[in-house]
Structure formats: structure tokens, C-alpha cells
Amino acid sequence: MVLADPPSGLPAADPSKRADAWSAADGAALYGLDRWGDPYFGVGARGHVMVQPRGDRGGALDLVELVRELQGRDLTLPLLIRFDDILEDRLERLHGAFERAIAQYGYDGRYQGVFPVKCNQQRHVVEQLVESGRRWHFGLEAGSKAELLIALSLLDDPDALLICNGYKDRRYIETAILARRLGRQPVVVIEQPDEVERIIAASSALGGAPFIGIRAKLSARSTGRWGSSVGERAKFGLSIPDVLTTVERLREAGLLDDLRLLHFHIGSQINDIAVLKDALQEAGQIYTELTRLGAPMGFLDVGGGLGIDYDGSRTATAASTNYSLQNYANDVVATIRECCEPHGVRPPTLVSESGRAIASHFSVLVFDVLGAGGHSEAVPPPAEGEALILRNLRDTHGVIAAIAAAGGVEGGVEADDSGERPVVERLQEAWNDALKFKEDALNAFRLGYLSLPERATAERLTWASCLAIARQLEGLPTGTVIPQELQALPAALAGTYYANLSVFRSAPDTWAIDQLFPVLPIHRLDERPTRLGSFADLTCDSDGKIARFIDRGQVKPLLELHGLRPGEPYWIGLFLGGAYQEVMGNLHNLFGSTNAVHIRLAAGGGYRVDHVVRGNTNAEVLEAMEHDPDLLLERLRLASEQAIGRGDLAISDARRLMAHLRASLEQTTYLEA
């Protein structure tokens, strides 16, 4: 029996006794990288996450090396890394899928997409999309007046569509009409019954109309999270009677010739393709009816909703989809063709407003772990004259360690030399003892027989026993039957990993709508994770946590993680968060935006840093709340002077305080490593 060495009190693990070894491929499988990451994210031989920004067309970056080099440029964590090549690759895939579908079904029309600006309004992102999308005349969709301003200023391709959605006042509509005179292609989509009157009034005032679209409220509803916000009770869209009234009003006003587009949107992240098919059939019929009523039409806009397989399970569950991008394009093309052909209607140009599907993959948020709560394996040294309860606990820990030291783990069910019962059974018995003695210790403390330090020793001994058992279980051969109570031990030992980030700022949907994103360490993937844990963020809000993780169509509350090593960083990546997260994030607890960089693969290997976007400083977030940093400094200077005058504060301390305040104002809102 060996207890003294190593100092943890546990016998040294014998690697040859491991039931199975662990490789980088095991790490990739554990975190699902090989499923949701394909083709952009994988794992390298060194156990680092590798990024292939151009998908399978060559070129890879070691994410860990990249973060290190960016840190050398004073870009501290948390850091949002945007891979503009991925954005471009997503656009190519989307267009490629529609081109293949059009060819396969002999569709006598085109596809021409737009990006819904609300998904990510960052200037560099929208600029990049316009630039990369130029060859397909890829356009933009605006859902508000501010987004219209962005779209108008950035979209300079006369053949690209500028879809104008959202609530529209007279100025919004007039701006769109004038944009048509600038040589753009604005389509004002009528989403509310009263908008047609505003369009008619603005058109007659300016002597010219915008292109006009109609958003139909379909009876098909998505099953996902957005299912309740669409369908007949949707906030946007015209009911069929309203569609007819609107067409008649446009005809009377002489604007029917400008009615070119039918639009629908059945909610984001459509999980089940069957729902989309229903919607497409319904919309296809409405489209042909509109042409029969005399509208020239020409465009059918199927909205957003193209989903992302966040957990790689390819199922109709919330974090996944039961279809691929190609399935989606095929269904759109084939269904609309089937609707148009029998009626002799010319197939429309197909438009989609896919936001999530374009923007999710390209940004990776990397944050560091500041520390981990959890339990130590260290066995407290025995005190002189230790209480009986503590000695019992100590002996129990010794028994557990002895089971291992005797080599009893081998085989799991084999009896050891003493011819005793199976190992799991003995571990279970020892654990029951430990629990009983811990209960005794608590009772003794309550009654005043144990001191606070003694109670601490009791708890530490219990956790050390628990950890020792968990270690033993890890080493058992696969297939060993483990009692439920023991199976639950690793979860009971789960630690909280303190993350240098604000969930409310960087991943708000994890909190607001229970969205799942793949989260995993970006290094040490070639090392078996030995802990279970969840993340707590920097905010003082108990909701500021990540405690739901992808699990192949399911959700797990704890993630397999590694023990922290002193002096070594532990970096975590949150993936697939490029859509909505950055823009919906808020200043809860005044944590501001993080540093962000745009990375491009360079021609001869390696990469270039295209843009650096510094995160908010404390001064900036204070100003956002109408505080004046100068006034704040001045108030504290005055308070320091008074304290100096009273003799409570040394002049040197006052200077130090002011220096801290000034430096803090200039820094980002996150913790410095």
C-alpha cells in the first residue's frame, strides 16, 4: 500500500493499465468536431483545433498558434476571430447548391440571394459579403431604417436586390423610391395591410414607385423555436384576403406593374424540412395566382430559416436540421418548378434571405479560463489527537487507495489476491462508508463537537475519496457494470470553470433562448479530459453561465474538460456564433464588446490580419450609459484631496489610485491575464 508518494495521496496511474489510450481523434469525436465542424474545423496531431477557412480547398491554420500570435499583437482574450474566407466559402456553397439544383431539375430561372443585415450588421462583415457576393449579384435585406441606410451605402451593384422589410414609415418608403432612381433595385415588401396606402401616397408624391413585394402569411408553421411567431397569427405578412385587397389597391393606383416579388418567412432555424416543403407549395400557388391577377412578378423570396447543424446530429431537433444545404436548395427549386409548370407560369428568380446559414461558421470566440472551482485531491495531513470521525474518514480513503494499490482495478470484476469480491462492489462499499462518516461529521459540527477546521478536514477527505473512486472508475475496462450511485460521482465532482467573458455580450442566445453552440477546449484534445464542468462568466448574474452542451441531438449539463495546470492557459472556443450573437449582445454589468480580428489565408500559406476591431474600453461603456469619464475622475480627485487633507490618504496612494482609475478607463472591460 502506497500512500505517501505521489503527494496527492493517490497511487501513481500506470499508463499500461489504461483500458484504452486517448488520441486527438478521440478528442474530435468527443466534442463532435468531426460532425459539426466539417469542413472548417478539425483537430491536428498536436491536439489543437485546426481551422480550414476555405473548407476542403486547402489551407489550414492552427487556432492555438493563431491566438498566441494575436496575443503578441496585444489582442487580449476574449477574442472574436472572424475568418472571412469562411464567409466567402459559405456564399459559394449556397450558390453552388442552388446552381446544382437548377441544373438537376432543369429549372428555367435563376437564384439570387440576399443577406439579412440583422444577422450581423458589423461594417467589415457586410462589406465582405457584398464584395465576395459581387459575382452573383448577391444583395442585402434591411429590416429597419438604420439597416436600410447601411444597405444603401454598401450595396453599389445595380443588379443586386435590396429587399426592404420591417415596419416602414413614409420616409423609409420615399428613401427606397429615390434609391431606385440612384440605380439600385429596392423592393419594398408590404408586410402590413396599411403599408400599401403609404406606398401609393409616397409614389404619387415623388412621381415614381419602388419595386413592390408582398409578404404572405402562410398557414405552414415551423416546428422550431420560431414556430409560434409565424403562421396565421404572425406579426408580419398579409392574410390571403389582405393580399387580394392589396393587389386591387395597387391596380387602382396604377402600381400593379411594380409588383414583382412574393415573400414569406416561416421562422429561423427550420429543423424539419417537411415544414419548408409545405410552405413552398403554398407560396408557389400564391405566386401563380398573383401572376394570373396581372402582376408581372418575377421573384419569389423564400425568406430565411435555412438551419445550421450545431450538434452534427442531422436530426429535426432544436440544435440541428434533418436536411443539408443541398436538400434545401433541391426542395426550393423542385417545388417551385412543380407549382409553375402546370399553370404555364414562367419560373421566378428564386431569392433567399439566409442569414444564419451564411454567417454562423465564420466567427470563433476564444476565451480563457481564469480558474476552476471544484475539489482538490489533496489529503489533509492528520492532526494530533484527531477526532474519531475524521480518523474513520481517513481510513476509508486509505481503503479506496488500497484497492487500487493492490492492482484490483485490473479486470474490474476479478477478485484480488485475497480472493475478495469484485472491485466495483468494494468501491461502492467504501463510498457508502465515506458518506456515512461525512454525515456523522456534519451532525457533530451542528452539535458543537467538531470545530470549523475539523469540518473542513472532513469535507476534504470525503472529496478526496470521491475523486479517488472516480479515478478508479476511469481505469475500468469498457463494459464493466458500474452501479448508478458510483456513475454519478464524476458529475458530483463537476467543477465550475470561471470564464473571462460575458455570456450576455458574446453569446446572448445561450441565455435568452437556450441556444446550443459547440463549446470545447481548443487545445489538449489529444489528452483525455478528466473533469466534468460548466462555465460561469464574469457577470454577477447567476444566469451568466454556459451549462448546456451539445450531445448529438440531446443536451448535456456538463462538459468533459481538463484539469487546469498551474501557469498554463486553458483556452476555450465557442463556435458557430457568427449570426445574431454579436449584435444581440448587451452591456450587462457593463462588459463591452470583445477584441475582434478579421483573418484571411495568405497566398503563400499563413494568414493576414485584415482588420482589427478593438473591444470597448471601460470609458466607452460608461459613456454609453451617459456617464462622463472626466467628471468621474474629477470627483475622485476631489475626494482624494479631502482625504489627504484629513490625513487619511498619503499623497503617493492618491497618485496610485488616480493612475489605476485612468488606466482602467482606457482598458477593455475584461480581465487581464
Ligand SMILES: *Cc1c(COP(=O)(O)O)cnc(C)c1O
Ligand atoms: C430574421 C430574418 C431572416 C434571416 O433568417 P435566418 O434564419 O437567419 O436565415 C430572413 N428574413 C426575414 C424577414 C427575417 O426576419
